[in-house]
Amino acid sequence: MINVTFITAEGREIATEAREGLTLMEAARAANVPGILAECGGACSCSTCHVYVARDWVGKLAPKSEDEADLLDFAYEPDAETSRLSCQVTLSADLDGLRVTVPLQQG
Numbered sequence: 001m002i003n004v005t006f007i008t009a010e011g012r013e014i015a016t017e018a019r020e021g022l023t024l025m026e027a028a029r030a031a032n033v034p035g036i037l038a039e040c041g042g043a044c045s046c047s048t049c050h051v052y053v054a055r056d057w058v059g060k061l062a063p064k065s066e067d068e069a070d071l072l073d074f075a076y077e078p079d080a081e082t083s084r085l086s087c088q089v090t091l092s093a094d095l096d097g098l099r100v101t102v103p104l105q106q107g
Contacts, residue, residue, distance in 0.1 A: 002091040007101040024086035025049045035102035042087040049086040050075040051100040
């Protein structure tokens with residue numbers, strides 16, 4: 001199992017475990033993380049699962065696709081370095097301990 005900590009916009013930490021191969025969005029939904037709307041269900045066609053990845057984890061993620069980068073333009077206060085769509089982050093053993101923050105709002 002992969003350990004992930006979601007930090008809500010209010011600063012509350014929600015620690016959860018998820019199976020390898022699931023997306024960060026799926027882990028957030030299973031843990032009922034507030035603020036992860038995921039309106040498109042993970043199809044990379046909206047930006048309502050936007051998160052900020054902790055800076056020390058950014059380099060461990062696969063690069064953003066062009067589609068993801070384009071959609072992040074519609075996210076609330078995107079950060080060029082740390083913003084990701086959680087539906088595009090697949091959990092693997094090397095992401096055990098990942099920490100992400102949910103923005104104040106989506107879209």
